[in-house]
Amino acid sequence: MIELTWHDRVAVITLDRPEKHNALNIELCHRIRTTLGDARAARAIVLTGNGRSFCSGADLDEVYTADFRDALYSMLHAVTDAPVPVVAAVNGAAIGAGTQFAIAADFRVVAAPARFAVPTARIGLAVDPWTIRRLALLAGNGVARRLLVACDQIDADTALACGLADLSGTLEQALTWAQGMISLAPLTQAYSKRVLNEIFEPEFDELLGKQLNAAFEGCWASEDFAEGRLARTEKRPPVFRGK
Template sequence: MIELEKDDGLWIATINRPDKANSLTAEMLEELAEIAEAAQEARVLILTGRGKVFSAGADLEAAKAGLATSPLWERLSGAIAALPGLSIAALNGTLAGGAMGMALACDLRLAVPGAKFFYPVMKLGFLPQPSDPGRMAALIGPARTKLILMGGQKILAEEALQMGLIDRIAEPDTLLDTAREIAADTLAARPEIAAQIKALCTN
């Protein structure tokens, strides 16, 4: 249910479970983490999904079995954040719950018009994954982070762009092309130069 395409330094990982809103089982989450860990050798990693939802977070049955608080989420986002190359979340639709972490850990986030962003962890009785609030606050500030995590607000793509939660809006049929276009210069550059520029941007 996780597809991986490799093309000369470009890796595209696609969540393919559209009949279940691309909700993640423990096996899918572990596979994503393994891909992100292996992508140390990639120049660019793009995360996307099939259908009209990027991911609804944890699969309901898996969440009841403990996946909602699994360390796998943090393992995945940590591996993405540690990548020396460029990471792009090409969000083909709504992003919810724990799945927010992998997008927050990416360097860039693109989304289709009308995509919604929400993280209803508090009303479900859980804490967010440890690194998620800090990464979100770094993008949109503490107050807006509380608006999402404590106020339970659903943010539409257009407002998310204004906030800085996402970096660009692209139509569904051009989403991946837009991600590839953004990735082109990094793919053409010497990997060590790209890695050093990324380090300079984050220090």
């Protein structure tokens, strides 16, 4: 499910579940966290996927469970909190949790087939406030609304134009870029990452944090959530009622 390879002091973490288009399940989320620990000697990390997809999102057999949600967000924050530069080499589709996985990294290098989407409104789910803020900071408010509210997909060119992606290229280009970072001062890099995260992504104030989390939890406890789950088991389009 995970492959860890080394190129000098760059650790390449490859999602290796191509038969499921690298969809995330609880086990894979835990393995990513463990592998990040195994790569603690790295001076840069590259994330990518085996096969045609970077990460097609959450495994739908587990996405509706609280255990998956906990595993997913623990993994995402482990990626973001890594003290070294993290580059996502987005080789194909990055859908839902795949987009979340990509934006948890510091940088994104996109191949021509790359595309991003967060279609949670199609299945009655929701992403947390941290994801929405980080997506808007990277891609801009307008593109974030297209992804989250309209459930649009954006391609590699659009991602580059809006700032969601940094460079066009394949894993090879991502690796070359990461290798250029390993000679830089690691304490300075870690400090800069921490300041950027603290300034632009601080903890929400207590009242706002409670309100946003209550709204987030409300989506997961709603009748629409139950309808989305039922519709999947019955293999039909969901009918949402805003309840």
